[in-house]
Amino acid sequence: MQIAIIGAGNVGRALASSLTRAGHDVTVSAEHPEHATEAAARTGARAVSSNAEAVRAADLVVLAVPATALDKIATEIGRDVAGKVVVDVANRPTPSPDGTPTSIAEELQAKLPQAKVVKAFNTAFASRQAEPTVGGIPSDGFVAADDPDAKQTILDVVESIGFRPVDAGSLAAARTLEGMAWLNIQRNMAGGSWQDAWVLVGPDTIESTGADRRN
Numbered sequence: 358m359q360i361a362i363i364g365a366g367n368v369g370r371a372l373a374s375s376l377t378r379a380g381h382d383v384t385v386s387a388e389h390p391e392h393a394t395e396a397a398a399r400t401g402a403r404a405v406s407s408n409a410e411a412v413r414a415a416d417l418v419v420l421a422v423p424a425t426a427l428d429k430i431a432t433e434i435g436r437d438v439a440g441k442v443v444v445d446v447a448n449r450p451t452p453s454p455d456g457t458p459t460s461i462a463e464e465l466q467a468k469l470p471q472a473k474v475v476k477a478f479n480t481a482f483a484s485r486q487a488e489p490t491v492g493g494i495p496s497d498g499f500v501a502a503d504d505p506d507a508k509q510t511i512l513d514v515v516e517s518i519g520f521r522p523v524d525a526g527s528l529a530a531a532r533t534l535e536g537m538a539w540l541n542i543q544r545n546m547a548g549g550s551w552q553d554a555w556v557l558v559g560p561d562t563i564e565s566t567g568a569d570r571r572n
């Protein structure tokens with residue numbers, strides 16, 4: 358699949374690496390084009406000099422940027438992503454003290470009404486996006502979206518890089534996914550390896566991974 362990643366930081370590089378390894382054709386852009394060039398050299402992706410150029414040839418677009426950059430980028434690529442799948446990976450810089458009345462993903466969908474916005478990857482640290490398997494167990498790749506075809510596309514992409522795909526529901530479920538990400542971020546801020554990941558466990562999940570989780 359032809360995938361554009363906007364952003365060449367921790368997440369952009371991690372996903373460029375795992376998506377390229379899975380056989381996808383990946384282009385990367387960044388605010389500073391030299392950062393995209395560096396990321397491409399490290400991951401096997403192809404650097405392009407603008408977000409618009411990255412998006413034009415892509416089947417799907419991953420926005421691996423801070424939530425604060427989404428307004429500007431939505432204005433820049435809005436027309437070019439009409440009808441395309443746009444993946445939002447973002448978490449808020451600080452959690453809302455009032456809970457999550459809405460999500461970054463739903464706000465992004467409002468900014469990009471002609472795109473099919475999907476929430477994915479945000480509950481996994483960049484370390485796990487690069488390598489989703491921990492001790493032989495695939496970590497969970499939660500995917501939330503309103504458009505069923507877009508959701509299935511990203512469930513397949515998530516699986517292609519080694520996550521166990523988990524359908525999290527409609528785009529509004531991004532509120533929960535953003536909360537889950539914060540729980541893990543706060544745990545790791547208190548002292549962690551920034552490498553642990555979410556895994557749902559139950560009879561069905563054990564069967565689907567073939568893993569023996571008793572050990």
Ligand SMILES: NC(=O)c1ccc[n+]([C@@H]2O[C@H](COP(=O)([O-])OP(=O)(O)OC[C@H]3O[C@@H](n4cnc5c(N)ncnc54)[C@H](OP(=O)(O)O)[C@@H]3O)[C@@H](O)[C@H]2O)c1
Pocket residue numbers: 363364365366367368369386387388389390392393408421422423424426429430446447448449478479480481482483484
């Ligand atoms: N780090 C994690 O483990 C993790 C895990 C899950 C989700 N997330 C979420 O993923 C997003 C990215 O996190 P990160 O850790 O990768 O951040 P980061 O290392 O700071 O990288 C951010 C990237 O966004 C690029 N960028 C900013 N504005 C841009 C614009 N207008 N056009 C193109 N590129 C632009 C920056 O470009 P330059 O390099 O040129 O400055 C940079 O490459 C955030 O929303 C975060 O909440 C992070």
